[in-house]
Amino acid sequence: MRMVRDASRVVVFTGAGISTESGIPDFRSPGGMWTKFRPIEYQDYMASAEMRAEAWRRKFAMEPTFRAARPGRGHGAVAHLVRVGKVRHVITQNIDNLHQMSGVPDNRVIELHGNTTYALCMECGQRREIDDIRKEYEATGAAPDCLKCGGIVKTATISFGQAMPEEEMLRAEAATRDCDLFLAIGSSLVVYPAAGFPLMAKRNGARLVIINRERTELDRYADLVINEDIGTVLAPLSTLNS
Ligand code: NAD
Secondary structure, three states: OHHHHHOOOEEEEEOHHHHHHHOOOOOOOOOOHHHHOOOOOHHHHHHOHHHHHHHHHHHHHHHHHHHHOOOOHHHHHHHHHHHOOOEEEEEEOOOOOHHHHOOOOHHHEEEOOEEEEEEEEOOOOOEEOHHHHHHHHHHHOOOOEOOOOOOEEEEEEOOOOOOOOHHHHHHHHHHHHHOOEEEEEOOOOOOOOOOHHHHHHHHOOOEEEEEOOOOOOOHHHOOEEEOOOHHHHHHHHHHOOO
């Protein structure tokens, strides 16, 4: 609390751990998604209609979980800190849209791994809505294509093997270099290049706080490590004035 109060330009960096309270499993905790199926890599998705159909099958299997998810106490506290001007940017690895749903304006959220609540054509960039894709998929059993150009359509997420989004990476770097406090929340900090931002902040003179139930590789660089529940730790920040 005191470190947040003393800082003037805070960057919040989040991973799947901030959304477990909302009912979305993370990747690497016991029972997490990683233990259920191996992710489909970008090249495999683009090369194989079967892989695309399988990816949509998994997506629709997870859909009720994502649809039912509402922002938790952690999201609420972060949104409050943005509202009072303490936090300038929220850099997130999450694809669940919960920061936006909690009231953080779109232009304050930097999504490093995209967003799973809509889809994009990989050729022309045309957006498609998940509900329409679902209807088509259920009718044909095949992965739907772009209605405009016939290109391959994929959720607007960044898969393993896919290039990182350029603009978001640049914005995240600028925000990280500009901050005086970097809060890394709910990430195992093993997925690079995203996990490079906490160290970038530290090397640039910011203080680094890691809030995560489990230990991370970067703990030794942090000024403070809190191995406790995110919602419980962040909830009191919802009353901070500025
Ligand atoms: P991760 O699963 O590797 O790590 C999550 C960390 O959060 C774990 O170390 C776990 O101990 C901790 N954690 C979970 N619940 C917690 C709680 N209530 N309090 C404190 N700590 C808690 O997640 P990651 O580092 O974000 O990497 C996974 C990748 O998978 C991300 O890049 C993201 O794109 C994607 N992903 C996103 C979602 C989502 O959008 N909600 C969910 C799963 C995976």
